[in-house]
Amino acid sequence: MTKTGVVSVLHTFQGGFTDGLFPTTGLAHDAMWNLYGTAPGNNPGNGVVFKLTPSGEETILYKFTGGLDGMNPSKVALDSAGNIYGTAQGGVNGSEAGLAFKLDTSNTFSVLYNFCSLPSCIDGELPTSGPILDQAGNLYGVTDRGGSGDSGTVYKITPSGVETVLHSFIGFPGDGAEPRNNLRQDAQGNLYGVTLASGANNRGVLFKQPETGGAETVLYNFCTYSQCTDGQYPIGNRQGGKPLRHRL
DSSP states (O other): OOTTOOOOOSOOOOOTTTSOOOOOSOOEEOTTOOEEEEESOSTTSSOEEEEEOTTOOEEEEEEOOSSTTOBSOOOOEEOTTOOEEEEEBOOTTOTTTOEEEEEOTTOOEEEEEESSOSGGGTTOBOOOSOOEEOTTOOEEEEESBOTTTTSOEEEEEOTTOOEEEEEEOOOTTTSEEEEOSOOEEOTTOOEEEEEEEETTTTSOEEEEEOTTOOOOEEEEESSOSGGGTTOOOOOOSOOSSSOOOOOO
16 A cells, blocks of 8 residues: 555465465565565465565465474564564474474475473463564564463574573463463563453453563553453454464
């Protein structure tokens, strides 16, 4: 869409074996304004990573098999070299465990980390949104479940695939639960996000998490006002594929 509101369609997704379908996760771009995204609905429905040029020429960079490489990929992030990073459901530890992946500039796919690799999934389970990157190439994101309280985590993954849980959500009443959003990071490295559930009013929270793994802070509890006029259940950016259930 131009500044004056003129809309043009860059690409119409067709599904099938050669294209994606239902791209719901949002886009990333490189310095040349090529667009990168994912679509979950290719046949047989495991998902693709695609590239669109400014003129609308599409290239499928990777097709997920639904096996150890996962399925239903998230929104992706690009580093300065053009490598692509994201998360997906499934993987070596089960259908909902999830994984973090890298797709390099030669379109070689590799799994950086398989979630739920530790007992009781204290390292996180079901990454429902894509990662963000810092200048050192570390990935930051959230998992919907797992962690010490089985209410989700904020995680960090190094370029070599070492994962650290920065925060395990514990839920009502002092913390959030079920984060499903892409994080944001400020100049000091603090991470910000929302959770779908829990908090003081059981309607979700806005939180702040230092990248160093220090204590998490709940900045706001939603549904503080009468009749929730300040909002409730902030879901953020969801992953491709089927909508995820909220555990009441």
